[in-house]
Amino acid sequence: MFKHALRLPFRLLGIPLYLDLTFLLILPLLAWLIARQIAPFVALFNLPITPGALNEGILPYALGLAAALALFISVVIHELGHAIVARRYGVNTERITLWLLGGMAQFKKMPTQRGAEAVVAIAGPITSGLLAALGALLLLVLPEQWPALYFVVAYTTFMNVALALFNLIPALPLDGGRVLRSLLAMRLPRMRATQIAATVSRVLAIALGVVGIFSLNIFLILIALFIYIAVAAEARFELADELLSDLRVHELMSTPVVSLPATLSVGDLLAKMLRDARHAYPVHDDSGQLRGMITLQNVQGAPPDAPIGDYLTELPERIDPDASAADLLEMMGRQDEPRVLVMPEKGPVLGIITRTDLYRALQLLTGRTPAPGH
Template identity: 90%
Template sequence: MFKHALRLPFRLLGIPLYLDLTFLIILPLLAWLIARQIEPFITLFHLPVSPGALNEGLLPYALGLAAALALFISVVIHELGHAIVARRYGVETERITLWLLGGMAQFKKMPTQRGAEAVVAIAGPITSGLLAALGGLLLWVVPERWPALLFVVAYTTFMNIALALFNLIPALPLDGGRVLRSLLAMRMPRMRATQIAATISRVLAIALGVVGIVSLNIFLILIALFIYIAVAAEARFELADELLSGLRVQELMSSPVIAMPATMSVGDLLARMLRDARHAYPVHDEGGEFIGMITLKGLQNAEPDAPIGDYLSELPERIDPQASAADLLEMMGRQDEPRVLVMPEKGPVLGIITRTDLYRALQLLTGRAPAPGH
């Protein structure tokens, strides 16, 4: 997910911020929609503003863009609320991504303490509620002679209330769904709690989809589809996490590591790939130190006589051989690279694990695991 996101050249509280390409589409569309609804919004917010004063020339579109940007800034602050509370449990946030349906904070892992997921999840709606309260105070302070600012503050306040309430819907992966799952997990196994929360989420997703179709609301339909698809992925991840929880990384790795010298020709490597049925190898220099990865994709248009050292990509992430296979699953889930090097903090590379290795292990474990719910 978010493979085509653009990273912004700054961090917020040390967290990288990304813009998915869908965000670049929805931002101008949302700005245009707001601009076309200035008068209804003024009536809805009960603003002491003459609608005509905000509908002259390009002003509605400038207001629409300002209100849309303010909304997405509020979404980022909502996600920062999650991140700050997660840090209290020792969990770091890898990135925050703005996309078509809002924002998403990606954690390295979810806190494992009882009830911690609920606390981290509820922090988002609480943050949005506090922003709405701040907006309400500003509406008392901003003078009526500044109608444009009044409109933007009123719109942002209203949307923060909507954001808080929407995220409290008890459907995964929304905050309300995570709170529900966390509270259920305090009374039963987490897998069972996930199954119950997933069932509720699917029902709510179908209900939202029906309402969206009847009301011709494309956003509700998209949200319903997102929830329905995402909750299935959430349930699969929890099952995989449970199956792998008793295994160590060293039990899954392929060893010894087959590495190629940087001086090897592209033609020789392609012949080796065909013989071994492999698509990638670590590459070492003359001293035997790993300096990168060579992949079949990276060799496109390469000269057959050229050294493979000219076409290297970065080495993948590394994981300790004694780490839990469940930690490996989380690492694989948050990165685009389909392989991980296995090595201790101080020591040589012991092996390599690909997504195929992980999926094969899950298939074997699923074959001998009891069916979910039994």
């Protein structure tokens, strides 16, 4: 997910911020929709401003863009609320991504302490509620002679209330669904808690979809589809996590693995790949230090006599051989690279694990025959 996200050139509280391409599509559409709804919004909430002056020329579209940006800034702050509380449990946030349906904070791993997931999840709606309260206070002091600013603050305040309430819907992967699962897990095994929360989530997703169809609300339909698809992935991940929790990484890795010199030719590399039936190797320099990774894809079309050191990609993440296979699953889930190096903190590469290795282990553990091929 979010394979085509653009990383912004700054961090928030040390957390990278990404913009998915779907965000760049939804932003102008949302700005246009807000611009078309200025007068109805003012009338609905009986705001003490005259909407006529806000509908002249390009001003409504400028206000729509300002309100849309303010909304997404609020979403980022909502996600930072999750991240700050997760950090209190020793869990770091890998990134925050803005996309079609809002924002998503990606954690290295959800905290495992009893009830911790509920605390982390509820932090988001509480943050949005605090932003709404701040907006309401601003509306009390903003002069009516500033109708443009008054509208943007009023719209952002309303949307923060809506954001808080919407995220409290008890459907995974929304905050309310995570709170529900965490509370259930205080009395039930986590897998059983996930199954119950997933069932509730599917029912709510269908209900949202039906409402969206009859009200012709495309956003509700998209949200319903997202919940229905995401909850299935969540349930599968929890099952896999439980199955792998008793396995160690060294039991799954492919061995032996030797690093190759950066001066090796592409032709010799291809011959070695054919002999070893392996598609990737770590590569070292003259001093023995690992420089990067070489894969079959890297050298497609390369001259046979060219050194492989000219075609390296970054080394994949590393994991300790004695780490839990469940940690490996989590690592695989948050990276695009299909392989992980197995090596202790100080020591040589002991092996490589690919997604295929992990899937085969899961298939064996669930009693299915693994598919042939690597």
